[in-house]
Amino acid sequence: MAARRTSQLSAESGLVRSVLRALELLELLGSAREPVGIVQLARTLSLPPSTAHRLCRSLVRAGFIAQDPATGRYTVGPNLLRVAAGWGPDLLLGPQAEDVVRRLRDGVRETSYLALARHDSALVVAVAEADDWLRVGPTPRELLPLHATAAGKLLLAFSPPGWVSAWLGRAVLQRYTDRTVVNAEQLRRQLEEIRVRGFATADEELSRGVRELAVPAWLWDGRTVAALAVAGPAHRLRFQEAGPTLDAMLRAAAELSAVFKGGSPGGDGRGS
Structure with a gap:
């Protein structure tokens, strides 16, 4: 399909075939x-392996794809993720998601945010900062490590x-x-x-003094x-006292799911 579309486009005058590839x-x-x-890349795109290799080398050099040194395989690179972060998910989710995040922030009085999985990172698509001199949350479109944040571990788990x-x-x-x-x-x-309990925590794992x-x-x-x-700050966000905060978060998550016509596979989000 991809190769056929490139061939069709290349038939138009003024188009650069290598760019399309x-x-x-x-x-x-x-x-x-x-x-x-x-x-697999060469086969799917109907390209000679040497051509596919040259394309990959160029895109790796530009930072738009990355090569795993252990396996030699390719995935999207940091520069492409930065471009995508500037346009995609927040436009798809829109102001309705931002409203839910803001209401959650107002209810729990801590910084609240929404993140989606983007390959090997968690992409922040909406943030509502707490009205506090101490800033502890991420910034919009920030790429967070999956293993060191509550959002990242939650995305991995599911x-x-x-x-x-x-x-x-x-x-x-x-x-x-x-x-x-x-x-x-x-x-x-x-x-x-x-996966069993239905929520994730991070206890000062990305930044000292910050819990999630x-x-x-x-x-x-x-x-x-x-x-x-x-x-929130570790001295204020105590996991053993987080029941009301979790309840507010689950209500907000259910609202998001309803707005965007999703639906949990089962339960109230906390697991059994």
């Missing part, structure tokens, strides 16, 4: 759930198991504080616990999960 390659990687090898296993096998779990989980098996156990909670909101087809998160 590069865009088709980016589209293919953008829709893939895991890194793709050069043979992603397809095969993709999560592949991600754990290739990810470099960077240490941000002395509480960051950098052991893949320990993180895997945490993800299992999150996150719950799932099921969007669109009922299979796309977003992470609705609250971040």
